Amino acid sequence: MHDLKALRADPAAFDAALARRGVAGASAGVLQADNDLRGVQTALQADLARRNEASKAIGAAKAARDDAAAASLMAEVATLKERIPAQEAAGRAAECALQDLLSALPNLPADDVPDGADEHGNVEIKRWGNPQSGGLEHDALAARLGWNAESATKIAGARFMVLEGPLARLHRALGQHMLNMQVAAGYRETVVPLLVRADALFGTGQLPKFAEDLFRTSDDRWLIPTAEVSLTNLVREQILDGESLPLRLTALTPCFRSEAGAAGKDTRGLVRQHQFEKVELVSIVTPDTAAQEHERMTACAEAVLESLDLPYRRMLLCAGDMGFAARKTYDLEVWLPGAGTWREISSCSDCGDFQARRMDARFRVKGEKGTQFVHTLNGSGLAVGRAMVAVLENYQNPDGSVTIPIPLLPYMGGTTRLELTL
RNA sequence: GGAGUCGUGGGUGAGUGGCUGAAACCAGCAGUUUGCUAAACUGCCGUACUGGGUAACCGGUACCGAGGGUUCGAAUCCCUCCGACUCCGCCA
Known part of the structure; x- marks a missing residue:
């Protein structure tokens, strides 16, 4: 607002x-x-x-x-x-x-956000790792490692997934690894509602404009499209003590998106699903620290990619490609050697006081009169499904098996490779 | 699912038709006192719109969960909705 x-x-x-x-x-x-x-x-x-x-x-x-x-x-x-x-x-x-x-008006872009109408205007500002090329795409690999696409379709329809055996465990391992890293980085682990009221979605900016992107329940609640909604709204209608800031929160949750308007796009693999897991990062900060917090948060997301030795680049989104509530956004794109493309795996946004005004979230500084709106930031650290896609493509062996990245071994119960099931 | 209670300012909590924008207390702000801290005392201490003033400030209107109704007049009475809580039942 x-x-x-x-x-x-x-x-x-x-x-x-x-x-x-x-x-x-x-x-x-x-x-x-x-x-x-x-x-x-x-x-x-x-x-x-x-x-x-x-x-x-x-x-x-x-x-x-x-x-x-x-x-x-x-x-x-x-x-x-x-x-x-x-x-x-x-x-x-x-x-x-x-x-x-x-x-219905989106946030104003920050001054250092470049001009541009769509993703072509985004600016690459950092690149990390050594991108390889060749190999199979993730869907071809997953199909032989435990991805049960037929059952998913029967049970739930298109854009849902069933994973089985070691591949399911890899998915869990990724979520655990990421959440542990973010907790170690200072984010407070949180369990939050997956179903929320319309007010919460208004607060973070998904409503009233983007109702068609969301799933809605028969008792008039909504499935969260990201834990950003629940985590950020934790401070709604509150006056926080300035001393308690910054507040850093994280949660590993399923996310639900109707993907309206994405018909025909990325239908083949595991990249665009109605339901997916994500480790979310949210920071509630004072206005003067928001910019440095944005860099810190983005670095926390990058640290996950680096821990898995996945090549990535950081993009500064142009004004026309940012989300509704953001004033400045970095996207992280991971390299997929099989597909031969960069694929968005994290998005870290500084929302300024835009969400705080919609939620009425303020803070008071000792010794100063009155209250100010907090600034809010959110980022993925990271999307689990897409991280799995990246691991499959980057760690595949010539025979189609996949080596488990070393940091994930503690979660894998002795499994060191995903072996072909047929 | 059944029965009931409740929703007032940053917080706790008075207030049941006009004298209430709303007592009191706590928190906060500005002072006084004090060797420092603490304590004590005094004053201030909601938001929006609006009239006047360079300004400090002085007026007006609205807001006591939301909307509607009764009344010359509503925080106060009535209705609807929303939200929270309690007890019983059921359940992972």
């Missing part, structure tokens, strides 16, 4: 920033709605003031047993009451109109 005062103070700057995200001339409508609202309020308040004044006088007149004066005042109030309800309704409508406009 945006700061209306800032928008009023400099609508041109607001428009220029949003134009970089492909949203043109947003301020005019908002200012108009804001103006409408205030106009209605002012007119209404004048009538209400007179009504209150007259009501007090009625009480006084009745106490003085002046029935004539009371009757005439009551007649005046009656005429006021004829138009007050309409004004109140207009005020509520104006309020709604303003909120609808405001809540």
